[in-house]
Amino acid sequence: MAxxxxxxxxxxxxxxSSGTEIEEIEIRLLLEGIHLCYGYDFRExxxxxxxxxxxxxxxxxHVPTVSAYQDLILHDASCMQRFLSxxxxxxxxxxxxxxxxxAVREEVAPMLRTYPSSRVWIAxxxxxxxxxxFAILFEEEGVLDRCTIYATDLNEDMIAVARLGSYPLERIxxxxxxxxxxxxxxSLADHYAVVGRSARFHRSLQSSVTWARHSLVGDxxxxxxxxxxxxxxxxxxxxxxxxxxxxxxYDSLIRGGYLALGKRESLLSxxxxxxxxxxxxxxNLFRKTRW
Numbered sequence: 262m263a264x265x266x267x268x269x270x271x272x273x274x275x276x277x278s279s280g281t282e283i284e285e286i287e288i289r290l291l292l293e294g295i296h297l298c299y300g301y302d303f304r305e306x307x308x309x310x311x312x313x314x315x316x317x318x319x320x321x322x323h324v325p326t327v328s329a330y331q332d333l334i335l336h337d338a339s340c341m342q343r344f345l346s347x348x349x350x351x352x353x354x355x356x357x358x359x360x361x362x363x364a365v366r367e368e369v370a371p372m373l374r375t376y377p378s379s380r381v382w383i384a385x386x387x388x389x390x391x392x393x394x395f396a397i398l399f400e401e402e403g404v405l406d407r408c409t410i411y412a413t414d415l416n417e418d419m420i421a422v423a424r425l426g427s428y429p430l431e432r433i434x435x436x437x438x439x440x441x442x443x444x445x446x447x448s449l450a451d452h453y454a455v456v457g458r459s460a461r462f463h464r465s466l467q468s469s470v471t472w473a474r475h476s477l478v479g480d481x482x483x484x485x486x487x488x489x490x491x492x493x494x495x496x497x498x499x500x501x502x503x504x505x506x507x508x509x510x511y512d513s514l515i516r517g518g519y520l521a522l523g524k525r526e527s528l529l530s531x532x533x534x535x536x537x538x539x540x541x542x543x544x545n546l547f548r549k550t551r552w
Contacts, residue, residue: 369519389424
């Protein structure tokens with residue numbers, strides 16, 4: 262079935278089809294202005310998906326040029342928040358990489374049991390579905406009560422949604438099969454209450470999560486982690502920014518800690534890739550072997 266193109270998307274396609282050298286300069290100036298005014302740094306993001314996001318955001322704001330959009334965004338903080346919701350990495354779901362989740366269940370959870378307390382960082386958490394997936398996994402493996410999950414994202418509006426822990430019931434029910442494929446020990450429904458047409462995840466899951474705004478581009482390490490999950494975020498970064506982010510992730514892991522990446526990501530841009538070992542063939546789960 263063909264995807265229906267919204268009015269904003271169609272307008273964005275028309276705007277995006279007429280790229281010029283002046284337009285590229287305008288985009289660079291827009292990103293520089295955002296960085297100087299708001300502190301968000303998109304200057305080393307991969308250009309094509311970023312460009313599409315900019316034109317989608319422009320179409321929704323009904324502005325004809327990038328320069329006009331820059332003027333609007335620099336003078337209207339609410340416009341900046343709408344920009345983040347359009348351009349940020351907001352795609353997420355529960356148990357979306359079942360093989361990775363199963364590997365964490367079988368390889369990482371036993372390691373976490375050997376510690377009196379442990380720390381997990383989920384970077385780029387978006388609206389939180391991935392965070393609750395890992396919280397469920399750790400609860401079923403008996404380690405959640407001594408584990409703190411730090412869930413971070415660039416977009417504070419996304420974090421606000423995630424913190425509620427409440428999602429459309431129909432959507433959550435569609436994740437049941439992925440939950441089972443990831444090694445789930447019961448039913449996904451065991452972990453939430455039905456409130457009207459919403460699924461609200463149990464307080465025991467939410468109480469183990471600390472939510473915070475954090476940028477992989479501009480912010481530093483804030484803890485020593487036993488597991489870092491940074492899935493489907495680095496693919497939006499240019500090579501130089503991937504190197505920067507990888508160094509941050511590496512420095513944030515304890516020796517023997519684990520790094521989980523998305524299916525389309527790798528350690529090719531990681532300056533410390535020789536200091537990792539892949540835990541399982543075909544799964545992007547790596548263990549740090551050196552300081």
